[in-house]
Amino acid sequence: MNAASEREFLTLSGISKRYGGVTALENVDFACARGKIHAVLGENGAGKSTLIKIVAGVVQPDAGTMRLDGNEVRFPSPSSANAAGVASIFQELSLLPDLSVADNISIASPPRRFGIIDSKAQRRRAEAFLAEIGCEDVNPLMRVRDLPLSRRQMVEIAKALGQRPQILVLDEATSALTSADVEKVYAMLARLKAQNIAILYISHRMHEVEALADRASVFRNGRHIDTFEWGTRSTGEIVQLMIGRDIATQYPPKPQRPSRKIALKLDNLCWEKRLESISLEIGTGEIVGLGGLDGQGQKTLLLALFGVLRGVSGEIKINGKPVRPTSPAFAKSRSVGVALVPEDRKTEGLMLPMSIADNLAIASLDTLAKGFFVDRAKERSAVEKGIARLRIKIGDSKDAVSTLSGGNQQKVVIAKWLMTEPSIILLNDPTRGIDVGTKQEIYRLMRELADQGVAILFYSTDYDELIGCCDRVAIMYDGRIVRELEGAALNEHNIIASALNIDAGAASPSSSDEVAHG
């Protein structure tokens, strides 16, 4: 491509980066212009993350040069990139959990008076930026730790805006957002574009890219494949460029299962006003989705079933037997057989510095132990089986799990729970920030497990995914299940209507397919 073009704002030429023996970027030429939203596309491990880390000053390239507005620049640290006008919103949240929202938004250069942070001005500043992205419901005094994930991501965006960037990098910045928030982010990006700011946008959600992008660059295996104006390539062609092969069907077919045995039955489950009389049945071999806007109690329900919450009232029956999960250790035990793939794989799913093998074996150590000691041979074979089953791409199973890409890390979390041979699997947004290829593998695996008789409860923020994967979807609103959708009634219109708790489904002709809960 024409990297030396006059109107380009940021130009990278001949950039290469190696991590040990792995080539992350190979002789990449890339450029982006002011006033354009530039999508960067590619599977996980394609080199997108390394590219933006170089732009953000987090990693230094081994070779190549970077020019900003024609002048050669070098960013030895994130602060030097910030100073040059690059603000980044990273996939891994870069907020400080113990500091307040206002502190976080003005973290690098807060308003000061006589060298002391002016907390009143800082607060006004935070309120202004939060208002700009339509996030007025967050009090700037709150600690970030006390906010739900979707609010944190909005704060992260406000923080990037607070740096008054010339180049804004968004890396999966919308992965935890609710649809309403995403709309607000779109509006904000349009405003920034009008202010002649260069925007780099990375997302695995193709419809977002479609709605936003002016230009797109495709990366594959650390190489820059192509850059084109949006609209000059069809979606099929773009996917082809990204993965270098065709994707046949995105979701595995749903089988017909006329009679089902109840695996999990919830009756009148309540907790702390966050869950209100939840009643739900899941049959063996069934995939039941949990839908609705973010933060309506879906995650809470999964935690309740996994024994994380104290003081849950109501009845949980597993295979007809009443159980009262009191801890994750109890929930995963043979007699109960529940597994939970948690929301945040970096803090709840994995012990990042520990090895891949240790992470895989950690949940099933009790079955791998011979008396007091872990049976090393048994452990090794179980680990190998887990790696093979999910086709996890690894160098050595003794490498730290943190060295894997996001998609492969998620596979480790899933494999770890499959090793406990659960009969009920709870999935908390397992495809968040994961590339298309791995997503499909996870969908296929879910169906495979269901076919083997496992009951799956699957929470996702992606409606498309719920429609494609689930036999039935329960929509939650305000801590209760407001509607269950299946068959023909399981479509985007009904999901959105129910998520907003609008009674649009009442007019639906296929009322036999849905069960409305008071």
Next chain:
Amino acid sequence: MANSTLSEPAMSSASMTGVPSTGLVPRRSFGGDLLIRVRQNIGLATAIGLFCVVYIFYHLAHPKGFSSAVFVQNADEVFTLAMVAMAQTLPVLAAGLDLSVGALMTMVGCIASYLLSGAATPIEFTFGGTHHVLAVLPGGGVGIAIGVVVCLLAGTLAGFLNGCVVVFGRIQPIIATLATGAIYIGIALFLRPTPGGKIDDDLNWALTNSLQDLASTVHIFDDGNASWFAPFAPIPVPFILIVLIALLVWVPFRRSVTGRSVYAIGSAEGAAYMSGLHIDRAKLAAFTLAGFFAGCGGLFLAIQTSSGNADIPQAGTYTLNSIAAVVIGGTSLLGGTGSAIGSIFGALILRVISFFFRIFDIAPLLQPLFEGIILLAAVSIGALRVLRVKNTLELFR
């Protein structure tokens, strides 16, 4: 699919944005400012409350309770620990531990025992059989002022050295300060192989008594007899010093960018780095300021005892008590939350507990046992919140 009230396109865009954002998270109370502040500073509030209760009880039980003499005595006994606890707070906020604070305090105390005699003092040493005189410290007020500044500089410099080892040596604080602490004790032993030295009597008297005594020593405010001065006269000088140091050093630091960076490091170091903060600068500042606070403690201890003493067990006790004070004061050992103000109250609580032994006449041999039990109980108060947590996952965050 047909809908009487909402058309299809309205469904997918307009109605989505039309939802007020507060409606999205109906179960979160985003609360009033005051409520949030109280909830976020519950550790500090608990420490202050606990101190008030035990201290009032102490005065009620004390035969001379609520008298200036008792206040002065208590303030003298608490000052050094309060300073060392403030020193410990900074590394802890950055998710480290400083095991050298007690040793640093001891070293500065030993230096002070040479420089604060009030008489003209030659700075001399003997090396390789020859005698060297570096300089002569003048006597009187000027000499004392220079001595105080040199002592505080020595403490600050030692703290800076700690910071350099941690930052540039990339060594974990706990082991780095274990080593530097041994060095500081070594210097203290070199300076004072046996307890000794001398502190100017007026300095000792002025700083370890009430404001009245300070005023009469330095001849201000009609020797402290000015009528407007009367309400302030009984206030202990060390108490004033703690307040001044907290207000003039800690509060501005807490509200500076560097101070906030220290909190950020303890909260999530990676995120702090990614936010473009100067991590190294903030860590250096934290350890350097810790050195200054510990130096203040050592200086006062020397003035109070009128001597320098390289007491190794005492240094160790101060270090351990400083950690206890920090925790009782509501600072998390994981870093990121808490304040040096809390640590002052932690130190106060610890000291008041030991005062009780005097009035209840508990056998000295039993004191460590009781101290341990009471410390455990005090720390447990902070752990009571665990009982109220309904989402057990929050226990591990």
